[in-house]
Amino acid sequence: MARIAVVAGDGIGPEVVAQARKVLDAVLPGVQATEYDLGAARWHRTGEVLPDSVLTELAGHDAILLGAVGDPTVPPGVLERGLLLKLRFAFDQYVNLRPSRLWPGVAGPLGNVKPGEVDLVVVREGTEGLYAGAGGSLHRDTPAEVATEESLNTRHGVERVIRDAFARAGRRERRKVTLVHKTNVLTHAGSLWARTFDAVAAEHPDIETEYQHVDAAAMFLVTQPQRYDVVVTDNLFGDILTDIAAAVTGGIGLAASGCINPQGAYPSMFEPVHGSAPDIAGQGIADPVAAVLSAALLLEQLGHSESAARVNAAVAAELASRAPGATLRTEEVGDRLAAHAVA
Amino acid sequence: MARIAVVAGDGIGPEVVAQARKVLDAVLPGVQATEYDLGAARWHRTGEVLPDSVLTELAGHDAILLGAVGDPTVPPGVLERGLLLKLRFAFDQYVNLRPSRLWPGVAGPLGNVKPGEVDLVVVREGTEGLYAGAGGSLHRDTPAEVATEESLNTRHGVERVIRDAFARAGRRERRKVTLVHKTNVLTHAGSLWARTFDAVAAEHPDIETEYQHVDAAAMFLVTQPQRYDVVVTDNLFGDILTDIAAAVTGGIGLAASGCINPQGAYPSMFEPVHGSAPDIAGQGIADPVAAVLSAALLLEQLGHSESAARVNAAVAAELASRAPGATLRTEEVGDRLAAHAVA
Numbered sequence A, B: 001m002a003r004i005a006v007v008a009g010d011g012i013g014p015e016v017v018a019q020a021r022k023v024l025d026a027v028l029p030g031v032q033a034t035e036y037d038l039g040a041a042r043w044h045r046t047g048e049v050l051p052d053s054v055l056t057e058l059a060g061h062d063a064i065l066l067g068a069v070g071d072p073t074v075p076p077g078v079l080e081r082g083l084l085l086k087l088r089f090a091f092d093q094y095v096n097l098r099p100s101r102l103w104p105g106v107a108g109p110l111g112n113v114k115p116g117e118v119d120l121v122v123v124r125e126g127t128e129g130l131y132a133g134a135g136g137s138l139h140r141d142t143p144a145e146v147a148t149e150e151s152l153n154t155r156h157g158v159e160r161v162i163r164d165a166f167a168r169a170g171r172r173e174r175r176k177v178t179l180v181h182k183t184n185v186l187t188h189a190g191s192l193w194a195r196t197f198d199a200v201a202a203e204h205p206d207i208e209t210e211y212q213h214v215d216a217a218a219m220f221l222v223t224q225p226q227r228y229d230v231v232v233t234d235n236l237f238g239d240i241l242t243d244i245a246a247a248v249t250g251g252i253g254l255a256a257s258g259c260i261n262p263q264g265a266y267p268s269m270f271e272p273v274h275g276s277a278p279d280i281a282g283q284g285i286a287d288p289v290a291a292v293l294s295a296a297l298l299l300e301q302l303g304h305s306e307s308a309a310r311v312n313a314a315v316a317a318e319l320a321s322r323a324p325g326a327t328l329r330t331e332e333v334g335d336r337l338a339a340h341a342v343a
């Protein structure tokens, strides 16, 4: 029986996670869920972000389902570094998986892209690059201040995520992998990524490959998002590109993500890309689709592909039936999705 | 009399620069232009990228007009680091100015954004950050390889570009500056940028300010580009965001840029954002609008605001009159723009 740790978090986090659990319970009866109180609220109450004891407990689960953490009242970096990134790094979640589909029924912002035409997945590296936390400053608050941030990239880290991208592409219809970097400026890291990509590509002659600079990819995601299948890229580029991909496919309200440790040595973590949205929290109007799609990624990762497919089908039906501009009720959407997934 | 160095460069560079010069000659008779042969062609012929003697000669000009350099046959980094970035750094061009307008007559990719609604300018830092060239690698081509890239940020460098952004906002109608960074992850550099921004903002109570993380800004440039007036950001974020801004306003075929040393201690450099486009070079079908708009930025920088306005008006008329899908001839567009600018 799957043991899931649930971090509902702040703002709309608990509201959308409740729907994701409803759907999980429906398609996988008997799943054991344990709630963990982490996020802005706990930090305000106790000053704690992620006690070691909790980290150890989380490690004992098969997966983590996260809603959203954060609040404007918490200084930048506290929860990001102390909780989200801490989990990604501690649990070696080196595949940050972010699929984007323009679902039928969803009106994207692009005039000449039709629903069904975009179906891409970004495999974002999750444990290296500028997220390593290697930086510092000198002479702070003086005219002589200097601040650095260092991007750390290893062959080990780059190769494993590129291999994952090729493996995913091999299981998809179009079998294409695009490497995105900035090799013309970041020549050291860029060269490592490009050489590693070429070496792995040589082992996969059946998979089409291309390379794009990050600025060009940002542009093409707007002008021709249809061209992408699997995109593999570094941590920061992936952060930016996946928000563009989400924007062109209907917004982060629909975007799911998984922070995955593919070998299962540690639990993987699944969360909607959206934040805690304090402005609409407590009103019961947050769209739970991103959280539910994240639960589908969780099911997939735990080997329940059929259940995952049923959840995706329920989401497809939900989105296709939405009247443009109609207000949605979080609970009702969750009920409909759970019912459809087992119908 | 203005002394301009012209680097036409490779591919479509010479074709579009010829039109920009036509327009410059029309609105500013007697401008002295000297051509410099730099780029992929010269590198292939002589192995030289930017000889010191040429750098010294360039320094003696009032401004540089650049077409495009590069070619797939040149290894990544050679011309970028050796020529483009070399000039930006050597001439301390710390303001990398990239305006984006959705011109009437231009069909952008966004369904619900109307021409005239987008008019923003990105003030991208041009001499620091990850472009500093501070990086290296160890154990290259072994499983132990590690590669680093370091982002270097100084109070000096950050403050001057933020001041420039506020000064520009003060001359615009909406008077708003958005700082874009990633303070929640890049906490050291992010804090320097945020504290400096707040300090400069305090001196400008008449200017509206906001902060956004780079991933959110990338998304909002797609979903609500209308919300931006002046955006100030670091070198790499600016590289990515300006390609998104170009994409949502009709593509890099229309995007101009200036690498500016505001004090005029060194020449500023003006260039279209697009590259050398070898695929369409030599056919006379490249759109020279981006090069001509770059010439308008050059005029503005040299104090010829009225001439710059006339060039912009000519571009507006040209774009408004284009029939959708019609093929354009580079020369003809240049002729029309030059004629209109002096009419």
Ligand SMILES: CC(C)[C@H](C(=O)O)[C@@H](O)C(=O)O
Residues within 6 Å of the ligand: A080, A081, A084, A085, A239, A273, B184, B185, B215
């Ligand atoms: C909250 C932040 C640390 C995080 C990131 O930058 O990875 C977020 O933007 C994301 O994409 O999951």
Ligand SMILES: CC(C)[C@H](C(=O)O)[C@@H](O)C(=O)O
Residues within 6 Å of the ligand: A184, A185, A215, B080, B081, B084, B085, B239, B273
């Ligand atoms: C060619 C490259 C070095 C350059 C950059 O990254 O700045 C280009 O992308 C640009 O935006 O001018």
